[in-house]
Amino acid sequence: MQPFSLVRPNSLSEAGSAFRGDAAYLAGGHTLIPAMKSRLRSVETLVDLSRIPELSDIAVEGDRLSVGAMARHARVAASPVVHEAIPGLAALAGGIGDPQVRNRGTLGGSIANNDPAADYPAAVLALDGVVETNRGSHAAEDYFQGMFATALADGEIVTAVRFRIPQASAYAKHPHPASRYALAGVYVACFAEGHRVAVTGATTGVVRWPAAEAALDSGAALEGLALASDDLASDIHASAEFRAHLAGVMLRKAAASL
Ligand SMILES: Cc1cc2nc3c(=O)[nH]c(=O)nc-3n(C[C@H](O)[C@H](O)[C@H](O)COP(=O)(O)OP(=O)(O)OC[C@H]3O[C@@H](n4cnc5c(N)ncnc54)[C@H](O)[C@@H]3O)c2cc1C
Secondary structure, three states, X not given: OOOOEEEOOOOHHHHHHHOOOOEEEEOOOOOHHHHHHOOOOOOOEEEEOOOOHHHHOEEXXXXXXXXXXXXXXXXXXXXXXXXXXXXXXXXXXXXOOOHHHHHXXXXXXXXXXXXXXXXXXXXXXXXXXXXXXXXXXXXXXXXXXOOOOEOOOOOOOEEEEEEEOOOEEEEEEEEOOOOOOEEEEEEEEEEOOEEEEEEEOOEOOOEEOHHHHHHHHHOOOOOOOOXXXXXXXXOOOOOHHHHXXXXXXXXXXXXXXX
């Protein structure tokens, strides 16, 4: 690892000012530190977000559940507020990685990184989330921009995600057996006006699945539905065809637990 300076600000404004030149925000370090150790990423200044108290808040605000960017997966999984408002989100957080990953990894780190196989992006998109930052906000539809790409500008800090509270929701994933990242993961959310379905892991970035939404809205059979996309991922872990099929299986599993 190359030498770097560590800054530990106590407020968002201090964090924003400390981000200069070749800098990076540090959340749980689960993605960032291995990337620095293997020299895939070189950083001169690490700006640690862990001492900014409001970044860990979890609260219901009107029809939305707000989860702070530094809320760790284990805390979201165990939070009575999350269980009460969106039990499907608590279950998703409890299925991320292993206990070590859940005790360090954060919501903000996950969606800033936007790994195409990460679980949270499916929840943010299906639950009509708004990504709050120190500079404004991004609707989920605009925020996720494909593999490891987001609408965040250089130096912009994710402060929280405001999830719209659904009537019911559920997530199902087929996990990679080692990492638990999703080979295909499907989040189904039911709102008064209809269903929203988002798929992670199967394509090169999280996407909504209009055919699944229409089938759920009309009560049509989900049997035989497979994900049709030009961007299906294919790698040593699973072929594009297998991922398309798995998305259908995960859709039926999630829908059955609504
Ligand atoms: C072994 C292993 C297994 C895993 N399994 C899963 C899994 O099953 N499902 C899953 O979804 N994920 C999984 N993950 C990912 C993990 O859950 C973390 O969320 C992810 O690695 C990001 O880590 P972090 O939160 O510690 O962020 P960091 O590593 O600290 O940061 C990641 C990136 O986001 C930036 N960043 C962090 N916070 C902010 C912020 N608030 N604003 C702006 N930028 C920010 C950083 O600068 C960096 O570029 C796994 C990770 C590991 C190491």
